Amino acid sequence: MNMVQAINNALEIKLREDPTVVLYGEDAGFEGGVFRVTEGLQEKFGEQRVFDSPLAESGIVGTAVGMAIAGLRPIVELQFCGFVYPAFNQIISHAARIHNRSRGKFKTPMVIRFPYGGGINALEHHSESMEAMFGHIPGLKVIIPSTPHDAKGMLIAAIESDDTVMFMEPKRIYRAIKQEVSEEKYSIPIGKAKVLTAGDDITVVAYGAMIREVQKAMVMAKSKNISVELIDLRSIYPIDKETIIKSVQKTGRLMIVTEEPKSFGVAAEITAIANEEAFLYLEAPVKRVAGFDTIVPLPATEHFYLITPEKIFYELEKTVKF
Amino acid sequence: MFKEFNPAEDKILRVIDNEGQLINKKWMPQLADEQIQKAYNDMLFARVADTMAVSYQRQGRMFTYPPNLGQEAISGALGNIMTEEDWLVPAFRELGAWLAKGATLKDIFLYFKGNEEGNAFRNVKKLLPMAVPIASQLLHAVGIGYAIKLRNEKDIVYTVVGDGGTSEGDFHEALNFAAVWKVPVIFVVQNNQFAISVPFSKQTASVNVAVKSLAYGMPGIKVDGNDYFAMYSALDYSRNYASEGKGPVLIEALTYRKGAHTTSDDPTKYRTKEEEDFWGLTDPLTRLNKFLKAKKLITDTEEQTLIEQYKKEVDRSFEEAENYPPTVLDDVFKYTYVDIPEDLKIQQMEHEKFLKWKEAQK
Ligand SMILES: Cc1ncc(C[n+]2csc(CCOP(=O)(O)OP(=O)(O)O)c2C)c(N)n1
């Protein structure tokens, strides 16, 4: 399966086994979404449970909050990370807080899914990686898969979570990676990173579409005899400090590769964690390889912005040689 | 009813006049004397509690509080219409409606004394906590309505917003979603003619609020919100409409915020004494009182006795709130998530260590 199929499969499993699950969004019903992630689900589960909503993000998220309060488990699809903003008030002021405000009387078990990230030759607003903003909101959980297998297991965990989960999908690799994915139900716990490759010289933390870019850079590193420990963060919040710290204690070096704007980001958070928890183990300054603090450029200029394997290798080698 | 009071022609449903005289027999709800008396008593209780809340605040025993003075008929009628199975999705100026839904005054005071526990309304099902971000709660009502419809349940969702709130995008998205999905939601706009200092004329160029419903393909009606019978009648009609599966209704309840926006506001800065006097004549309690008096259902002495009794009751509730156990650090953390992240537990633990250290310094 590719990631689109894996996500579709997870949605199908949950829609089948749990009558409280409903799925909606702009074009998400009949057409199956702009990326066809929900294709075929309306046919299988009917228009009451899988449907098109009016074109209004605040309306989509706000109604989901109400459904969740009333005992449903809504999954809403927003079309792009750059179009989540109209729903900010509902996400920040309600989805993330109803449980706290009602002192546990109501909860909001809902999933807000949307594709994020660059590298697909898109118009403005279609390439953004704003995970840090969501990670900053108390009350939200934010997760990003990097493979079809993880996408399925993580989405099932998200749907089953009693907290609101932002499920960000790296659309650049929606169909780029194919892998054996079990048709059976399984879930991957929220908040757990995964060591993808063990190594000794440097720890690299990445997630989503950046994993593949780092893996390409690791081929170059290998030819220079640099041994990289690659961690797939998987969960932006809660963040798996333990896995990161353990690795940094072993390698003594840390680099974070993200496509978000560099300042105030996830990479900055991980740097702070290393500083607070592994300071004495560090043999070089922590390096952030991230997007610029600019708007993601349109396709004609985007190649400057994109984080390439060469760029990753370039910074990696400098940090190892520091 | 919706045709008769077409909001596009700025018609308004009114049943009794300022003197408490019946002026519209057709829409006078069929209520027993005891029901009317009870409604009056509930409204009176809400007024006493509200007035006392303002004075507790003035005495420094409570934080900022939004007075309901003058708007009692709306929540009074809502209270008589809602059943236990119905949902109430309130804004924040809803003392009467909270009480009607079964919330305790103790909890309400607790909340305005800054303890979030008061917002849980633990003894009442289907009552949402107050929502401060204007108009955002309306979408929750629509989502709840969707869940009700999906499960083929009979509940109705009542949701309340102010006139200022009708300018927010969420108001329009909520009406639109509700009408498209045909959900059993009754939107009640408390048009008290002010959003803090901004008068209704600066909120919209529409002739009224109710007319906005027409564009969304749902019925709307403007009602004299200071007329208990008109409010009851409109809500009753709307409830039947919604329970027949016909979809949502928008009710504009025209009223007047007699008090300040909140206890931190001074309305003399932005409105005149003449205006206040004019609207004072429409006071919902005075009108219902005149109606009851004419029917010999209440006397001044009886009313005075009630007020004294209510004052004692309110004081007791306030004392209960004052004697509520103080908050602890765990209150800050424990409801942020259902499944609390490890790191948050560590943040709490670290702060506990600091507090112990601080204690040891004494
Ligand atoms: C989104 C948002 N903006 C601003 C405020 C600050 N605010 C609190 S009450 C209020 C006025 C509300 O007016 P209205 O909707 O008419 O309700 P009323 O206070 O008259 O009951 C404002 C602007 C807020 N709570 N939420």
Ligand SMILES: [Mg+2]
């Ligand atoms: Mg107002």
